[in-house]
Amino acid sequence: MIWLAIVALLIAAATAWYLARPLSRTLVTDDRERRHQLQQLRDRLLVQLNELDVEEGDRNIDPTVLTSERERLEAELAAVLRELEAPKEKKKKKKAVTESRRGWVVALVLFGVVLPLTAAGLYALYQRPILAYLTNPQAPADAAVPPMVMEMVGRLEKRLSEQPDDAAGWFRLARAYAVMGRAEEANAAYARAYKLTPDDPQVVAEYAAFLYDGDPQNTSGQVFGLFSRLHELDPENRDALWFLGFASYKKADRKKALGYWERLLKALPADSQEAEHLRMIVARTRGEMTKK
Known part of the structure; x- marks a missing residue:
């Protein structure tokens, strides 16, 4: 049996070496590719909006169709810009890439030796709950969610039933529900967290973003109230400034x-692409005001 363990270690080491080679390139490549895709989508949406303006001036399109199409394009553009304007971690990623280049040899040794032993330990640790889960067809579960995650969520639900005033617990539960795709339950948990801590900018921001992502066409009602509250708590919050501007535009x-x-333009780096395209939107909006 010893020689089998040695062979397993050698295979694990070889696999780790093979996987570690492109490690230093993957982080940067994925991030750049995603941003490039978002920038291309943003440019296409701006072109389509400009084409709508031209067709409106030439009166070649039905006003109802024009309004509907413009709202759809503006909603998509808002979502793209929000993702592009999200807090960036470029410096951290660059540091991580540099460290990965220096430390991949250490990672190779750790993965080659520790990985098989860790896998065996985890199997022994979690074997009983997983088998119990599989043998209990009555247990509610999401096929896409690992049993251990379901168990953790269950423990958090039980604790909150005993401590219903735990705002941080409701906030974590809301996040978990959102990741699991349980939108109604996530909404209810966010509402509980917000009710307990209405002055917490992080809770307000995530609750507002959750509602807006669920229905980007809706810029009124509760989502408007939450972004307005976020603006009161943090007047320079970029998401709030963008949303409130978009809601006013609609x-x-x-x-x-x-x-x-x-105001949002002043908060953005002057030479950033986000600022450049927001300046285009501002210029177009000013042009619309001039036409009137």
């Missing part, structure tokens, strides 16, 4: 939209 209040977006 209400045909171009002047108010410009107020939010011009």
Whole structure:
């Protein structure tokens, strides 16, 4: 049996070496490719919006169709810009890439020796709960969620039933539900966390983003109230400035939209692509005001 363990270690070491070679390139490549795709999508949406303006001026399109198509394009553009404007971790990623280049040899040794032993230990540790889960057809579960995750969520649900005033617990549970695709339960958990801590910018921001991502066409009602509250708590919050500007634009209040977006422009790096394209949107909005 010893020689089998040695062979397993050698195979694991060889696999780790093979996988470690492109490690230093993967992080940067994936991030750049995603941003490049988002930038291309953003450019296409801006071109389509400009084409709509031309068709509107030439009166070659039905006003109802024009309004519907413009709202759809603007909603998609808002989602793209929000993702592009999300806090960036470029410095951390660069540091991680540099460290991976220096430390992949150490990782090779660790994975080659520790991985098989860790796998065996985890198997022994979790064998009983997994088998119990598989042999209990009555247990509720999501086929895409590992049993251990379901167990952790279950423990958190039980604790919150005993400690319903734990705002941080409701916040974590809301995040877990959102990841699991349980939107209604996530909404309810976010609502509980917000009710307990209405002055916490992080809770308000995530709750507002969750509602907006679930229905990007809706810029009124509760989602508007949450982003307004976020703006009160953090007047320079970029998501709040963008959303409130977009909501004002949809209400045909171009002047108010410009107020939010011009404030957002000041918060963005002047030479960033996000600022460049927001300047285009601001210029187009000003042009619409001039036509009137």
